[in-house]
Amino acid sequence: MAVTSGTSNKADDNHLTRTQASPSIQRYDRLDTRRAPCSGVTDALYLDSSTERRFEATVERSLDSRVVLDRTHFYPEGGGQPADRGTLVADGREWTVTDVQKSDTIYHHVTGEPPAEGTVATGTVDADRRDTLTRYHTAQHLLSAILLDEYDAPTRGNQIYTGYARLDAAYDRFGETELADIEARMNAHVEADRDVRWYTLDREKAETELDPERTRIELLPDSITELRIVEIAGEGGVFDRTACAGTHVEQTGDIGSVVITERESAGAGEERIRFELE
DSSP states (O other), X not given: OOOEEEXXXXXXXXXXXXXXXXXXXXXXXXXXXXXXXXXXXXXEGGGTOSSOOEEEEEEEEEOSSEEEESEEOOOOSBTTBOOOOEEEEETTEEEEEEEEEESSSEEEEESSSOXXXXXXXXXXXXXXXXXXXXXXXXXXXXXXXXXXXXHOOOEEEEEEOSSOEEEEEEOSOOOHHHHHXXXXXXXXXXXXXXXXXXXXXXXXXXXXXXXXXHHOGGGSOTXXXXXXXXXXXXXXXXXXXXXXXXXXXXXXXXXXXXXEEEEEEEETTEEEEEEEEO
């Protein structure tokens, strides 16, 4: 562990995703649950599989520099996880997917004049980028769970990049001994190569079965009736279970070694931890 300390003054700190309790809640503020596909609403295939990289889809709407597909494996930016990138290919042409955003549906930003409505295209997700973001995202779940369980420090925000990730937690100050302990605990879960799985749970059932401190279901809009639950196995049971619509590895061993590289103050009573994966 090579940790430096400082104050929060980086230019990219303004992009930190902030939530009241858990970054997973941020991912449910829009159309983040899997639903039966209908006209104008993209079927979010990435919620079922984090490993599929190639798919066929029909262009339902073609805008100035965006397209809406009937189905997609491209993950839209949200909850601290950046959007996927990749390509769309149809009729001998190729478009680079430069961004993916979600509001009323999922919009794929493409270069050049977008393909026409009704076009059947092959989408390919940038595998290296997705794999990296998926590893960091799952590592963030480990970090959030460890901070909550061992230090009573709930996550206040997080942001993932392709080279590192950072997380804000409600805590006065982490010392070097504590940071070394956190890093060791994260790597112990990686080395144990635990199963990671996800499934859909009825909201009413989730409210009675899940830890409210982890899920904060009461913060979700009433329109959300089903939750996608991500569960990380532990020794003899479940280590972490929370609502989340991001992408995750299937085994914690796929995360890679975790190195905590920096801590700094993120404001009164908040600490920011930065980590990298090897």
